[in-house]
Amino acid sequence: MTSAIELYGANGRLVDRFSNLPEYTAAPYFATSCSWEPVAEVSPFGSAIRQVLRASRGICERGRPIGAIVVRAMLDYRTLPFISSQSPYLESLRPNREARAEGVFGRDVEFVVYGWSRAPLFSSGTSVWPLPDRVFERMVESREPFWDELERDERQYRVDFLNDRGGIYALGYPVITWFGHVINMAELVTLTGVLYLALLLGATLFNLLTSRTPASGRALLREVRSSFYRKLFLAFWAVAVVPVAILAIGTRTYVAAQLRASTEEAAARTVTVAQRLVEDYASLQQRGPGSLTTIDDQIMVLVRRAIDEDVNLFDRDHLQATSARDLFATQLLPMRTPGDVYKTILLDRMPTFVGEEQVGDLTAYRLAAAPVRAGGREGIVTVPLTSRQQEIELQIDELDRRVLSAAVLFSLLGAAIGYWMAERIADPVNRLTRATHRIARGDLDARIATTSTDELRRLVEDFNRMAEDLKRQRAELEHTQRIEAWADMARQVAHDIKNPLTPIQLSAEHARRVNIDRGRPLSPVLDECVNAILTQVKLLRQIAAEFSSFASAPKPRPEPTSVSALLQEVVEPYRAGLEGRVTIEVNAPPDLPAVNIDRTLFARGLTNIIENALHAMPGGGKLTITARQQRASSGEPKQSSVSGFSRTVVVEVSDTGVGMDADDLARIFEPYFSTKATGTGLGLTIAKRNVELIGGTIEVRSQRGVGTTVVITLPLGSSAAL
Template identity: 25%
Template sequence: KNNNGYNELWYNASNGKKVIVAKKNAWSLEFITLFAYLFCIFLLVISVFHIGGFLFRTKFKRKELKELFQFNIRSQIHATIIFISVFSFVVIGIATISFFIYRFNQSNEERLSKSIQVMANEIEEKVKTVRAQLTFDDVLTINDVGFGSDLERKINEVSEVHNVDVNFYNAAGTLMASTQPYIYNKHLLSEKMDPIAYHELSINKKIHFIHSEKIGSFSFLSIYIPVNDDEGHTYAYLNIPYLNSQAELNQEISGFLATLINLNAFIFLLAGAIAFLITNRITSSFGLITEKMKEINLGKINEEIKWEKKDEIGVLVKEYNKMVTKLEQSAKALAQSEREGAWREMARQVAHEIKNPLTPMKLSIQYLQRAINNNSANVKELSTQVAETLVQQIDQLSNIAGDFSQFANINNSRPEKFDATDIVNSLVQLHQSNDNIKIHYQKQVGNYMIYADKTEFARMLTNLIKNAIESAEENDAIQIHIHQQIINNQMQISIQDNGNGIPQEMQHKIFTPNFTTKSSGTGLGLAICKGIIENANGKIWFETEENKGSTFFIQIPLIENNG
């Protein structure tokens, strides 16, 4: 029963007596030990399951098996700490157990040596009286019943005093008396003295000999010493078998291992917590740097990372901040270079476009001047022709100026809510009045309210329809198909022509400013269309097939709930 922290075993002895055996409870230690064992078993099972699952998935392929040892930083730190903990546990355990065994054997040998020497002296005194009654023949015989019983009694007295087992052999190595006779009666041990011990003591004349003996698989220490008479002649051998040596050693090792496992389980948990904190700190730092790197954009100001600690991560952060500064400087230089290049290209294009109408204007005026100087009769008619030419070229200059002005102000839109269908209908009706153009218009039922610049939207559609018509002018019949529909809350309009299509080598330049497939024009039309669509949060693309025609698509988000 349990009584005041003790486990008690009650036994009813004879004559009304009771025997009580009490042992102090160690619930806390047992609980900790159980937890440590379960924790170690849990880790072992998890490790085996993880490795086994990985091997099953990879099917033992060498290339994929290499991934087993490719850890991220977090896993590397965890694995290192786990390995150090387990390795320390194994090394400390092996070293300490080896030291335990060495110290245990050494301590037992010292204790047994002292005990057997004292016992030898005592037995010599007790045996002197018995030997005095016998004829000295250097060999005691066990056949003498009276001597054997008297010797066994004295051996038992000495054994009880020193609390050890004793065997007594004669000079020939034959057992004469033992405190554990049943071992020999059961023939578990021979009645002859251990031959190695007998050889060392009788032949090599050692003063004592200690070595390990076995009963089956049971191992124990055994010490032998010669028993001499007053003249120094050996007439017997005394032996102490320490039968409890292995059991005590196993008990001490078990106790130590239990303590070591408990301690290492605690250290392992502590190391795991420390590893978790360290890896979180390191990975969070790398995560911060990673997020900042993802946010790097040449078009905006990139923030530097603030890091106060002067560690390895601080060095990395410092280099990152330097990179951000250099990147910002490079971005400014690149933007400046792009602006200057864009303006140079724009100036070149403007000069080229203006030069085209100026040349016929100059030639016409020079021709008129020569006619006037020569008093030509058709000066009046010639003046009328020159005037018409000048008006045409001035109109072209006006169109050029308008295109460049619109391209320069493409981002200055004035968005508003309107129904795109009204503009599409008006443009379709406008072009249907031309007998040479056949426009097919299809519209899915729905409300096409969008939020964009209405004027720019109309200009964009006009430009796309105009391009479609111009691309099919070489055909006898110009066929234009316009399809308006709703896809994923987006208004999509497609404009298809039956022209010659766009050559493969020109397709990637189609939305580039100043690029045109026609012999005249600024090449800003599709670039302006793209800018108008993007200002309305839409997109534009095309599909083309040579000798069959092209289809341009635009998509613009509809106002939510068609409101």
């Protein structure tokens, strides 16, 4: 309670006093009775009036007063045990109080005193509850206390009202909302989980101690790893909880640091204001060397009213003036300058000091200090402030509760999502397993229907694409095997044909010479037969040569080659024989960069393409050969599909022949397939093989009755591409 005890002598003068009444002056007092005399008196408090209850009696000897004792008490709402006092001295005199446990009613108690005009006279917080008419009318009608619910700042409060002649008293606390119940449920779930884990750990330890063959940690790990559902559940749970835990730790640390920094900054600002006020008062009191010594307790009381905190002024190492003289006079507080303050301000020459100060066994309070300089003298002004540690801890506890509820929510959400995802992923995985078994048995037609639009869809599409690639690769392998078989057959056929051709040709030529030597007795029949034999021998040698070429596996010998010159070299022999029947046009710029190819293989392949084009124009036509340099377009990747080069040379051979339909075009590169009545069907097959051996690609476009175009793409070497 805010009170004072005063002891007066027989002459009415004050002998001693212990007081925590702020700012009052004790007048001389003479006892009139040896018994207690209570009386209510009015004491001015700045611009306000306060009611003080005074009880006094004389100290009598043989019925005659030889002195007096006076007790003054003032109703001060700030001294209520559930309200933090604004005075650090008063707060330090209280026993240590621990914060109430989270989640209990009355933890955030607020107290408000109203006058009968409904104007608030005192508030423990920064805002008050509005008094509705129904509550005010009920208090006017009766003095009985009652409970009611009021709303403030969109939050419900449960308030207990009491009134008397002096005013209306309201004591209330916020009602727990549904979100608060969720937080409490989260705490309950967390405690339940911790209890379950503790019991599980205890059971495990018991089994380890009592079992003869205890299960190892590896066995437990293998059991978890063997279950897809467990792994997915734990993964989602960890993803949901671990970030929340990290965020909680970081947020708690950051908020605590910010709160402590804000209190220190506010303390430094307060003591700086006090410093300036003291220096201003000193300069106004007296100018000169002794201006600082004119500062007394009355001026410090004025400074206290300005900053709403007690202020002390130290003349270097001892107290000079204070707004709380009674506490120093009763020796509750030392008269000397605190050591840390003296060292920081006077020795280290720091602009401000903010730290904790503790006197004896009392509760520590925050102390801010700053130097005061006036008239050539230097002092120290200190401002005691209430420690906000308990308030900071309450805010951090509230943050912890919210983070805990979020962690539980995310934990349950992660578990639910993990279970749902396990079920959702298991079905495609099972279908993938079955399809994989079908492919392993050789059924490459196995496919999986896509039922989702996420990564599983892409996984299924990749699996189907893989199955399609396997099927295509198997077809290519079968085609390669057929080519190899055809090559073996061609090699054997070429060998079998070449062997009898030489004696047949020699015999026919010998018969023709004998006939000539004897005067041609068998002509012209023998001449016609010999010519027919030699013509067919020549055709058979050509067929055998094509078979040999198809069956061979030439090794390319690349060298820098001018495409323009090579095209002219291949085409030139055809010009004289086809003049007047087939027009040959070559469009090849001479500045085309050189390509690194085997000129023999390319020339042979180009020759086969030209031969096929000429056979497709038996009645004449136009053969156009075009060569150009091609660069990858902006929409294509930098590296092309031709040997990984971004720049290529394209050679197009176009004719105006009969063309082909789609069915013939699909089989154009198959060995022994030909649309001509004569021929081996190996020309384009050999051309495709030769182009691919030198690192190029070949494709054919054709339309029946329009003509055919063969496109050869050759890569540029690294030096030529620069």
